Amino acid sequence: MLSAMMRIATPILLAALGELITERAGILNLGVEGIILTGAFFGFFVVYRTGSIPLALLAAVLAGGLMSLIMVFMAATLKVDQVVTGLALNLLASGITFYWYRVAFNSIGATPTIEVMKIAKIPLLAEIPILGEVLFSQHLLTYFAIIMVPMIWFFINKTKYGLEIRCLGENPRAIDIKGINVTRLQYLAVAFGGMMGGLGGAFLTVVSAGIFLPDMSAGRGWLAIVVVIAGNWQPLRIILATLAFSFFDAFQLQAQSLGVEFPYQILLALPYILAIILLTTSRSKSEAPGHLGLPYNRD
Amino acid sequence: MIEVLGLRFEKREHSNRLWQASMTLLAIIVALLISGVLIISAGPNVGKAFAGLYAGAFGSWKAILETLVKATPLILTGLAVTIAFRGKIMNIGAEGQFFAGAITGYWASTNFAWMHPVLHFFVIILSGFIGGAVCGLIPGLLKGLLKVDETIVTVMMNYVVQFILSFLLSGIWQAPGEFYYISSPVPESVYYPVLFQNSRLHVGFIIAIVATIVIFWLLQKTRLGYEIRTIGLNPTAAKFKGINVSQVIIITMLISGGIAGLAGVGEVVGLHHRLRMDISSGYGFTGIIIAMLGGLNPFAVIVAAIFMGGLINGSNRMQIFSNVPTALVYAMQAIVLICLLTFQVLANYRIRRVKVVD
Numbered sequence: 001m002l003s004a005m006m007r008i009a010t011p012i013l014l015a016a017l018g019e020l021i022t023e024r025a026g027i028l029n030l031g032v033e034g035i036i037l038t039g040a041f042f043g044f045f046v047v048y049r050t051g052s053i054p055l056a057l058l059a060a061v062l063a064g065g066l067m068s069l070i071m072v073f074m075a076a077t078l079k080v081d082q083v084v085t086g087l088a089l090n091l092l093a094s095g096i097t098f099y100w101y102r103v104a105f106n107s108i109g110a111t112p113t114i115e116v117m118k119i120a121k122i123p124l125l126a127e128i129p130i131l132g133e134v135l136f137s138q139h140l141l142t143y144f145a146i147i148m149v150p151m152i153w154f155f156i157n158k159t160k161y162g163l164e165i166r167c168l169g170e171n172p173r174a175i176d177i178k179g180i181n182v183t184r185l186q187y188l189a190v191a192f193g194g195m196m197g198g199l200g201g202a203f204l205t206v207v208s209a210g211i212f213l214p215d216m217s218a219g220r221g222w223l224a225i226v227v228v229i230a231g232n233w234q235p236l237r238i239i240l241a242t243l244a245f246s247f248f249d250a251f252q253l254q255a256q257s258l259g260v261e262f263p264y265q266i267l268l269a270l271p272y273i274l275a276i277i278l279l280t281t282s283r284s285k286s287e288a289p290g291h292l293g294l295p296y297n298r299d
Numbered sequence: 300m301i302e303v304l305g306l307r308f309e310k311r312e313h314s315n316r317l318w319q320a321s322m323t324l325l326a327i328i329v330a331l332l333i334s335g336v337l338i339i340s341a342g343p344n345v346g347k348a349f350a351g352l353y354a355g356a357f358g359s360w361k362a363i364l365e366t367l368v369k370a371t372p373l374i375l376t377g378l379a380v381t382i383a384f385r386g387k388i389m390n391i392g393a394e395g396q397f398f399a400g401a402i403t404g405y406w407a408s409t410n411f412a413w414m415h416p417v418l419h420f421f422v423i424i425l426s427g428f429i430g431g432a433v434c435g436l437i438p439g440l441l442k443g444l445l446k447v448d449e450t451i452v453t454v455m456m457n458y459v460v461q462f463i464l465s466f467l468l469s470g471i472w473q474a475p476g477e478f479y480y481i482s483s484p485v486p487e488s489v490y491y492p493v494l495f496q497n498s499r500l501h502v503g504f505i506i507a508i509v510a511t512i513v514i515f516w517l518l519q520k521t522r523l524g525y526e527i528r529t530i531g532l533n534p535t536a537a538k539f540k541g542i543n544v545s546q547v548i549i550i551t552m553l554i555s556g557g558i559a560g561l562a563g564v565g566e567v568v569g570l571h572h573r574l575r576m577d578i579s580s581g582y583g584f585t586g587i588i589i590a591m592l593g594g595l596n597p598f599a600v601i602v603a604a605i606f607m608g609g610l611i612n613g614s615n616r617m618q619i620f621s622n623v624p625t626a627l628v629y630a631m632q633a634i635v636l637i638c639l640l641t642f643q644v645l646a647n648y649r650i651r652r653v654k655v656v657d
Binding site: 030070074078079080081083084085087088089090091092094095096098099100101102103214219222225226229263265266268269272273275276279280 | 337340341342389391437441445447448450451452454455456458459462463465466469470581584587588591623624626627628629630631632633634636637640641643644
C-alpha cells in the first residue's frame with residue numbers, strides 16, 4: 001500500500017513543486033489540472049506512436065510548458081484575470097485532448113463505452129520490450145520528484161534566482177527597480193511550473209495507467225494547488241502534505257482490492273473535504289506570496 | 300501606451316459599448332478560425348464541418364428547438380456565474396451546484412407522490428434550488444464569515460458532490476439490474492411539460508427565461524443588486540458605504556448556487572427523467588464561458604447560451620457530415636473564452652494609426 005501511495009503521490013508532487021515556483025513568482029496558475037491532462041495525453045500519444053519513453057516525457061514536458069506559456073502570456077503580458085485564465089486553460093486542455101484523442105484513436109464510434117474498449121486493447125504498451133523500463137522509470141520519476149524537493153528548497157532559499165523569484169511574488173516593484181525584467185522572470189517561473197506539471201501528467205499515462213482517458217487528471221491538478229497551500233509554500237512541507245493526501249486514495253484502492261464492502265467514494269472525497277477544512281484553518285499563519293494572483297503594472 | 304506596426308494603443312478613459320461588442324464578435328470569429336485549424340488537424344474538409352455544425356444547430360425548426368433544449372441548462376448556469384461574478388465572487392462551483400440540484404430534485408420527484416401535481420411541480424423546482432443553494436452556501440459562509448478564498452473551495456465542492464452522486468448511484472439509487480451508474484426513472488407524472496409537440500423542449504426553458512428576468516431585475520432594480528455591483532467594483536469602498544459585505548456575499552452565493560441547482564433539476568425532470576453520472580457535460584464550466592461571453596449581462600447570457608447550445612447540438616451533425624469528432628466543440632468553447640479574454644484587453648484600448656515622420 002505504501003508503494004501505491006508513492007505512485008499516487010508522484011504526479012501531484014511534481015505538479016505541486018512546479019506550482020510552488022509559479023506562485024512564488026506571483027502568478028496563480030489554476031490551470032495545473034489542464035497542464036497535467038495535456039502532459040498525460042502527449043506522453044501517451046508519443047509512446048503509442050514511437051514507443052520511446054524518453055521522447056514521450058520530453059513531449060509531455062514541452063506540452064506542459066507550452067500550456068503554461070498561454071497562462072503567463074495572458075497573466076503577465078495581457079494582465080487578464082488569473083483565475084479565469086487558469087480555468088480557461090483547464091477547459092482548453094479538457095476539450096482539446098478529448099478531441100485529439102478521438103481524432104487519433106477513434107475510427108469505430110463515439111460512445112464512451114467503446115472508448116474504454118479501445119483503451120483496453122492498447123496492451124501494445126505492455127508488449128513493448130521496454131516494459132521493464134516502464135516499471136523502472138516509474139521509480140525514476142518518483143525518485144526524481146523526491147530529489148526535486150531539496151533541490152527546489154535550495155533553489156528558492158539559497159540561490160540568487162530563487163531569491164529574485166521569491167521577491168517577485170512579494171514585491172514585484174522592488175525587482176523592477178533593481179532593473180530585473182519582471183515579465184521575463186515570470187515567464188521562466190511559470191514555464192518551469194508547466195513543465196513539471198506536464199511531467200506529472202506523463203507519469204499518469206506513461207508510467208502508471210498505460211491508457212489515456214478523457215479528463216483522467218481527475219482533480220490531481222487541483223490537489224496540487226491545495227497541497228501548495230497546505231504545505232505553506234515550502235517544499236519540505238509540500239511533500240508531507242502530498243503523501244497525506246495520497247494516503248486516502250491508496251487506502252481506498254487497498255480496501256477495494258481486498259473486496260471490502262465499503263463506500264469507497266467517501267475515501268475518494270476525503271482529500272477534497274480535508275482541503276476545504278485546511279483552507280479554512282490555515283489562513284492565519286500563511287506564507288502566501290503577498291502579490292499572488294495580482295498583475296504587476298508599472299504605472 | 301504601446302506602439303506596434305504603426306498603430307498606437309492608447310488606454311481608453313471610458314470603454315464604449317459598441318466597441319466592446321464588436322471585440323466580442325471579433326473574438327468569436329478568431330476562435331472559429333482557430334477551430335478551423337483544429338479541424339484541419341483531423342484531416343477532413345473544414346467547410347463541410349462548419350456547414351454540418353450550422354445545419355445541426357440552426358438549420359431547421361427542429362434543430363433550433365433542440366438547440367434551445369441544450370441552451371436551457373446553460374442559460375441557468377450562465378446566470379448563476381453572472382450574479383456571482385458581478386460581485387467579484389469567483390463561484391467556480393456551478394458544476395457541483397448543478398449536481399446538487401439534480402440530486403435533491405430527483406429525491407423530491409420520487410417522493411411526495413401524494414401531492415397535487417401542480418404543487419409537486421413547484422416543490423420539485425424548489426428542492427432543486429435548495430440543493431444548489433446549500434452547495435453554494437458552504438463556500439459563501441466560509442468566504443463571508445471567515446474570508447476563505449471561494450475559488451478553490453467551490454472547485455473542491457464540485458468533486459465532493461460528484462462523489463456523493465456516485466455513491467448514491469452505485470448504492471441506494473441505482474436502478475435494479477443496471478450495471479451503469481444510473482437511477483430508476485422518475486414517475487411520468489412529474490415530467491416537465493413539453494412546450495412543442497415532437498420536441499424535447501420543456502418548461503425548463505421558460506423557467507430559465509423567467510430566472511433571467513428575475514436576475515436582471517435583482518441586479519438592476521433592487522438594493523441587493525446595487526450592493527452586489529458595488530462590491531464587484533470595489534469591496535473596500537462598499538464597506539465604507541455601509542454595505543454588510545459578508546451578508547451580501549453569503550446571499551449571493553446562495554442565489555447563485557440555487558440557480559445552478561435549477562439547471563440540474565431541469566435536466567433530471569425535464570429531459571433525461573433519470574439521474575445519472577453524465578447528466579452534465581460540463582454545463583457548470585460552460586456557464587462560466589457563457590457569463591463572460593455575455594459580458595455578465597443577464598439577457599446577453601441567453602444569447603451566449605443559445606450560441607453554445609447550438610455548438611453542442613450542431614456537433615452531432617458535424618460528426619456525421621465531416622467525421623470531425625463532436626469533442627471539438629468542447630475545445631471550441633475554451634478557445635472562445637481565451638480569445639474573448641484576449642480581445643477584452645483590446646477593448647480597453649483605442650487604436651490609432653501613427654503617421655511616420657521621416
